[in-house]
Amino acid sequence: MTDVTSRCGFVAIVGRPNVGKSTLLNHLLGQKISITSRKPQTTRHRITGVYTEGNTQLVFVDTPGLHKEQHKALNRLMNATVLDVLKDVDVVLFVVERLVFNDEDQMVLDALSGIKVPVLLLINKIDQIDRREKLLPHMERLSRLYNFAEIIPLAVLNGHNLDTVLSCVKNYLPEGGFLYPEDQITDRSSRFLAAELIREKITRQLGDELPYEVTVEIEKFEQQGAVLHIHGLILVDKAGQKQIIIGRDGERLKSIGTAARLDMERAFEHKVMLNLWVKVKSGWADDERALQSLS
Template sequence: MAEHEDTRCGFVAIVGRPNVGKSTLLNHILEQKISITSRKPQTTRHRITGIKTEGNTQFVYVDTPGLHSNQKKALNRAMNATVTEVLKDVDVVLFMVERLIFNEEDEMVLQALEHIKVPVLLLINKCDQIENRERLLPHIQKLAARRQFSEVIPLAVLTGHNMSTVEDCVAKYLPAGPFMFPEDQVTDRSSRFLAAELIREKITRQLGDELPYEVSVEIEKFTQEGAVLHIHGLILVDKAGQKQIIIGHQGERLKTIGKSARLDMENAFDSKVMLNLWVKVKSGWADDERALQSLN
């Protein structure tokens, strides 16, 4: 561990409405996948912590679920509560929006930051997709008038544009203090959790709009036997029809999901993986607060 006097360490929350690129930002910073990504909203449900140690600075990033204006379902309420809880104890906030868009859900996030006293950096993602770049500066000025942001950074996470600027800016706002994690640690989440998230990512990517987001994954077995890691995953859905959608004709879709997840797992865990998947109907779990607690 580095000495306290010479080191900086702090928590950095990544917030924003669903699907602005928060998980992709975290994965890009860490240079590996720990937070799942999809074009589909509600992909990230949990608080994911990613740790990056560089020189005398340790960044502890917290990727949060997107804030939702629809709180009718217990799942959405739980996701919003996660964001609110994270904001109570961080040193820097990265507020992500995209392109020239600032909608009702972006406004909701801004309101959640109203009483935050720590530095808030505004990240405008997907700037490479703005056709008329002359519109960007007036948009930045309009947003800057809404709140006194510590920094405003246009970027494009997928191409890496301005990513180093983001990290440099965050570093200067982190407090002096000892590292909280070993220098080679990348996340505080367990391998079982990451395995479940990788399976869930493949489901959301495979099924697109065919399946509502009421799907969860439990890891029932995670054991290393010799050179092979044996993982059993249980996919939980809300309705019987959803089970058949995931399995697909003669089980082909489930095989495709399993193969794709297994390849990512072998890369993440640096081991040969034997993955077995099952699908089970557990009606109403997304509306059941107690069931949600058991799935976290």
């Protein structure tokens, strides 16, 4: 669609780790394209999700959570990704949660200080606030920190106010033709999504048992008849991490594979044969050059 009355623009989703940015993106799109877990910093990459309705196209960019710890190359790369995204967007969604506004939230706000596009503050998880009468004074305090275009309380998981977010964002988009076909929902490849789904299951099932030194490479992604054959290589930093992922008699790796395969079959709408291996590759999380190839 190229009608001059159409609107299209890039919308960055930013915030500290674990406030619900990826969950927000998935719910706005009505489809899972960004992995989630309760563990902070699950998102490492810039994920683009495309929402098209009528004469409007919103190109959402989910980002890793900005955080203070930058000792490893992985953390530095994640923070650099966020700051790079902010240079070229039309609207920013700044996500915080409940009645919290801490040092990491302030770090995100500081990163927004030089941009000249509308910033919408989204206060997520309001359904978890015990005393709702505290919300309005909290919103008033936050409104004095920055000239937010809008402040919207929402509860992503139950869908509260998601329509309000979409309608507000549309008001701030520039006029212009669509950047993506109307039926496209992400710019990421199927191989990338497969790797992310595997990593999500590892993060969800193992929680605090593993640090962040885990990544996934797809070595084979091949359609044979009605079946997708996918081979995934799980890279860890230490031999002990390999044993944790494999588990006793391979049960943990089997559980991870089963959960990932079911999500892949929903995402790709094909039967999937998934094979997983685990390999130790020491120091990968602090190798900037290697990390660039994984992003």
